Amino acid sequence: MNTNDQIIKEVLLHQSYVTPDDIAKAEAYAKAHNTSFVDYLFVEDLININLLGQAVAEAFKVPFLNLTTNPPPQEQIIKIPKDVAYKYYVILAKEEPTKVTIATTNPNQENLIEELQKLFPGKIVTLAYSFSQDIESLFVNYRQPLAARLSNALKDTSGFAPKILEELFQEASIDKVSDIHFEPREDSVIIRFRVDGVLQTHGNIPKSLYENILNRMKVQSRLRIDEHKEPQDGAMRMTVSEKTVDLRISIVPTIDGEKTVIRILSAYLRDFNLSEIGLSLSNQQLVLNAIKKPFGMIVVSGPTGSGKTTSLYAFIKLLNNPDVNITTIEDPIEYRIIGINQIQVNAATNLTFIKGLRSIIRQDPNIILIGEIRDGETAEIAPDLFSQSL
Numbered sequence: 402m403n404t405n406d407q408i409i410k411e412v413l414l415h416q417s418y419v420t421p422d423d424i425a426k427a428e429a430y431a432k433a434h435n436t437s438f439v440d441y442l443f444v445e446d447l448i449n450i451n452l453l454g455q456a457v458a459e460a461f462k463v464p465f466l467n468l469t470t471n472p473p474p475q476e477q478i479i480k481i482p483k484d485v486a487y488k489y490y491v492i493l494a495k496e497e498p499t500k501v502t503i504a505t506t507n508p509n510q511e512n513l514i515e516e517l518q519k520l521f522p523g524k525i526v527t528l529a530y531s532f533s534q535d536i537e538s539l540f541v542n543y544r545q546p547l548a549a550r551l552s553n554a555l556k557d558t559s560g561f562a563p564k565i566l567e568e569l570f571q572e573a574s575i576d577k578v579s580d581i582h583f584e585p586r587e588d589s590v591i592i593r594f595r596v597d598g599v600l601q602t603h604g605n606i607p608k609s610l611y612e613n614i615l616n617r618m619k620v621q622s623r624l625r626i627d628e629h630k631e632p633q634d635g636a637m638r639m640t641v642s643e644k645t646v647d648l649r650i651s652i653v654p655t656i657d658g659e660k661t662v663i664r665i666l667s668a669y670l671r672d673f674n675l676s677e678i679g680l681s682l683s684n685q686q687l688v689l690n691a692i693k694k695p696f697g698m699i700v701v702s703g704p705t706g707s708g709k710t711t712s713l714y715a716f717i718k719l720l721n722n723p724d725v726n727i728t729t730i731e732d733p734i735e736y737r738i739i740g741i742n743q744i745q746v747n748a749a750t751n752l753t754f755i756k757g758l759r760s761i762i763r764q765d766p767n768i769i770l771i772g773e774i775r776d777g778e779t780a781e782i783a784p785d786l787f788s789q790s791l
Contacts (some may be wrong), residue, residue, distance in 0.1 A: 412460040458530035468535040475542040479767035483543045506533040548604040562617045585658030598707035622650045731772035732759040
């Protein structure tokens with residue numbers, strides 16, 4: 402348990418928001434699901450995000466600030482130097498003519514007030530408590546724009562390809578990007594990120610330099626660097642900011658060159674819970690009520706990159722217990738989950754969705770996840786299957 406979780410645990414027990422039995426169950430849940438014990442408290446509706454923040458803030462004798470509902474602008478955030486912000490984990494949350502409000506994860510840090518007073522002479526400095534993940538998400542405002550970083554990387558003629566990819570994946574990690582697109586044009590290659598289902602342009606690189614970057618991706622993905630006229634699919638793994646990032650690579654030829662799309666399958670997606678995938682508290686409760694029913698069917702639909710797979714895995718993560726048999730049929734298997742039986746569709750062996758689904762039925766399942774309903778036969782059998790208790 403990290404320091405922040407330990408503080409939360411002690412505060413909740415001391416102020417009787419939860420019982421020792423609640424904490425024991427929450428810690429067992431966290432260990433089994435590789436998550437924070439706080440997730441259990443949310444799932445069981447023992448506490449909500451604002452109540453949790455207020456409880457910890459009360460222990461520090463300061464107000465609680467929810468930075469996700471009212472994030473400060475970049476020009477305000479950077480008034481605190483980056484080194485101070487990172488050292489004390491602080492954000493300039495509010496600025497008024499005579500006072501400033503600083504959000505921090507620990508208002509009791511030694512010399513914190515003195516350091517902040519130097520930055521805002523003549524103003525009253527007040528502290529507030531905010532969650533560490535909310536403060537950390539705002540540190541992105543200290544980063545140089547991606548376009549400028551790409552330009553700097555291209556100046557290193559001997560090693561620009563790995564540097565470009567590193568910068569892109571770091572940015573993607575911060576922005577929760579699901580896909581990175583390299584789109585060749587006549588003279589340049591456009592770089593676009595898909596965030597929450599929407600593609601956004603994030604810069605471009607000269608077409609003359611794209612081949613080096615493409616070849617590096619091909620080598621790391623074990624694809625042929627001499628093939629330019631046929632589609633290729635591969636996979637690679639990178640470490641970005643001490644986090645493992647698994648990537649699926651798709652390359653197709655276009656009239657302007659080889660277009661590359663990278664699907665990001667990293668830990669920050671795999672470990673999402675219901676709040677982190679963007680569901681409001683009321684919608685989280687609707688989902689929790691639905692997935693706890695003994696039988697039925699939940700259908701998730703939406704465009705590419707909108708979070709369908711991530712949502713399904715978040716649901717499965719909550720249901721993954723030793724007393725149930727969970728089996729999936731997927732193409733491809735994007736995340737491997739301990740305790741779940743995952744089946745990969747395989748055209749070479751004629752293992753289709755419908756054949757896999759029929760086999761799963763004979764495997765005594767409690768819960769089935771179908772990665773896609775892409776044909777009429779699967780569409781017909783799925784509702785009949787899930788309308789009855791297994």
